[in-house]
Amino acid sequence: MRIGVVTFPGSNSDVDSLNAVSVAGVEAVSLWHESPDLQGVSAVILPGGFAYGDYLRAGVIARFSPVMRGVSEFAAAGGHVLGICNGFQVLAESGLVPGALLRNRSLRFASKIVAIKPERLDSPFTRAATGDPIHVPIAHGEGCYSADDATLDQLERDGQVLFRYVRPDGTPALDPDDPSNPNGSLRAIAGVCNAAGNVAGLMPHPERMAEAILGTDEGMQLIRSLVLSAAEWEAAGRPPARGGRVAEVAK
Amino acid sequence: MSDFRFAVNVLPKPGILDPQGRAVELSLPHLHVTSVSRVRIGRRAELTVSAETEAAARDVVEGLAKELLSNPLIEVFTVELLEATSSTTSAAGAAS
Numbered sequence: 001m002r003i004g005v006v007t008f009p010g011s012n013s014d015v016d017s018l019n020a021v022s023v024a025g026v027e028a029v030s031l032w033h034e035s036p037d038l039q040g041v042s043a044v045i046l047p048g049g050f051a052y053g054d055y056l057r058a059g060v061i062a063r064f065s066p067v068m069r070g071v072s073e074f075a076a077a078g079g080h081v082l083g084i085c086n087g088f089q090v091l092a093e094s095g096l097v098p099g100a101l102l103r104n105r106s107l108r109f110a111s112k113i114v115a116i117k118p119e120r121l122d123s124p125f126t127r128a129a130t131g132d133p134i135h136v137p138i139a140h141g142e143g144c145y146s147a148d149d150a151t152l153d154q155l156e157r158d159g160q161v162l163f164r165y166v167r168p169d170g171t172p173a174l175d176p177d178d179p180s181n182p183n184g185s186l187r188a189i190a191g192v193c194n195a196a197g198n199v200a201g202l203m204p205h206p207e208r209m210a211e212a213i214l215g216t217d218e219g220m221q222l223i224r225s226l227v228l229s230a231a232e233w234e235a236a237g238r239p240p241a242r243g244g245r246v247a248e249v250a251k
Numbered sequence: 252m253s254d255f256r257f258a259v260n261v262l263p264k265p266g267i268l269d270p271q272g273r274a275v276e277l278s279l280p281h282l283h284v285t286s287v288s289r290v291r292i293g294r295r296a297e298l299t300v301s302a303e304t305e306a307a308a309r310d311v312v313e314g315l316a317k318e319l320l321s322n323p324l325i326e327v328f329t330v331e332l333l334e335a336t337s338s339t340t341s342a343a344g345a346a347s
Contacts, residue, residue, distance in 0.1 A: 057322060064319075093322065100325045107270050146267065146325060184268070 001231055002027040004041035006071070006087075008062050009033065013048035013084060013207060020207035020223045021045070033062070036070035043080040043230035044071055046087025048139070048205055058101065058142045059089030068094060078241040080124055080229050081199045082222075085140055088191070088201030097194050097201045098155060099147035101140075105176055105184025109141040113215075114182050116163045116190045116204055117170065124229035125162055125193065125200040127249050129221040133166050136204040136219050138182055143203040145185035145192070152187055163191035163202050196241035255300050255308035256334040261321045262293035296320050297333065305335060 003026050005017040014030065021028035029041050033051075038044060052061035062068065068090070075081050075096055083091040091097045104110055115133040118126040147155070155161050164172040165181045165188045172188040173180035181188050183203070191202025206219030229249065233239065263269040271292040279287055298315075302308035312330050321328045 056320070060319065060322070100322055102268065102325060103270055105268065105270055107274055144268070184270075 001042045001227075001234060002029045002040070003043045003045065003227065003230060004029045004031040004038055005045045005047055006031045006033060006067050007047075008049065008051035008065065008067075008086075008090075010051045010053055011047050011049035011086070013086075013205060016205070016210070017045045017047040017084065017207045020210035020220065021227075023210050023217075023220065024223050024227045026227050031067060033065045033067045036066045036068075036073075038067075038070045038074055042234045043082070043226055044074060045207075045226070046071070046081065046083040046090050046201075047207070048085030048087060051086055051090060054086075054142075057093065058086060059091075059093040062086075062090045063094045072096065075194075075199045076241065078196075078198055078233065078239055080226060080233060082125060082226050083199075083201035084207060085138075085143075085203055085205055088203055089142065091199060091201045096199045097192055098151055098160065099145055099189075099192060101142050101203070102144040102146045103142050104140070104144055104182070109139075110143065110182045111139045112137065112182065114138050114190075114204055115166050115168070115180065116202070117166045117172070118163055119161050120159055122249055123159070123162055123193065123200075123225075124197055124249055125191075125222060125225050127228055128224035133170055134206070134209075134218045134221060135216060136206050136209045138204045140183070140203055143183040143185065144176075145183075145187075145189040145203075147186065152189075155189075155192060156187070158195065160192050160195065160197075161187070161189055162193050162200055163204075164188040165190050198241045252301050252303060252337075253305075253308075254336045255302060255305055255332060256336075257298055257300065257308070257312045258331045258333055259296045259298070259312060259316045259320050259328055260293060260331065261295070261316070261326050261328045262291050264325055264327050267325050293326070305332065
């Protein structure tokens with residue numbers, strides 16, 4: 001099995017993502033933005049960085065690149081796609097995950113370690129998580145998750161909120177001005193998935209905490225979850241995505 | 252064919268937090284300005300479209316504004332015609 005990592009002009013976490021996939025014991029394949037051919041990979045990571053210079057709005061120009069045609073078709077066919085940081089912005093601009101990422105409430109670029117907690121451990125992207133807070137870096141200027149109240153209610157109801165920023169005591173940093181909420185995200189949302197549950201995005205960088213030598217390997221909980229889900233999807237003969245409440249997966 | 256020059260003004264949707272607007276507003280007391288409120292910061296694009304009619308050109312601009320220049324989840328836009336020039340006139344102008 002192989003997992004692909006897209007490189008856009010301006011991606012900067014593509015190599016970290018390729019490394020994290022390798023650390024998980026899976027062959028990592030680099031995918032170039034100019035080709036819609038995903039080379040038969042079993043899952044796709046859209047990495048962090050500043051695709052196309054983040055001109056106009058972060059992620060919007062990347063949305064129209066040839067590789068995103070392939071990624072959209074792959075997602076529609078039930079393949080798993082994980083967008084990290086700028087990759088999350090690309091997915092949001094593409095409408096592949098709900099909501100939008102606004103300028104950080106502080107107006108400052110935020111670069112630090114944050115704590116996030118998986119909302120559920122039965123999703124394709126959190127199944128290998130322990131459930132404890134995961135400490136991972138953020139590095140972004142536009143990470144303030146935003147959607148209207150009706151959408152936020154629906155996301156919570158349907159299990160599409162995957163991660164929230166949490167305070168040192170492990171409770172969600174719901175107040176946008178809470179120092180543990182690094183960008184003012186509504187309802188402390190750090191990551192969401194689509195209705196079918198096979199496309200997810202988050203602002204923090206799990207791939208940058210992939211080995212003890214980098215500080216911790218806590219981020220591997222997410223990468224391993226993706227690997228498990230991709231393997232299961234392949235073993236099941238690539239079943240299409242299902243609508244409705246996000247499917248629960250076996251731990 | 253004529254050339255139509257448009258401006259697309261994009262602003263944060265009402266109700267969407269606009270930290271830039273808020274920062275500008277908070278700076279106003281330093282300028283001793285107390286009569287200004289509700290500052291919203293957006294962006295403006297200007298572009299020229301070649302088309303048979305203004306309506307056809309406006310359709311192109313509206314499509315781009317919706318699809319690319321704004322994100323309808325968080326922004327609203329207005330389209331403004333700045334100038335219309337006949338292409339034949341400008342070609343003659345270039346030749347003279």
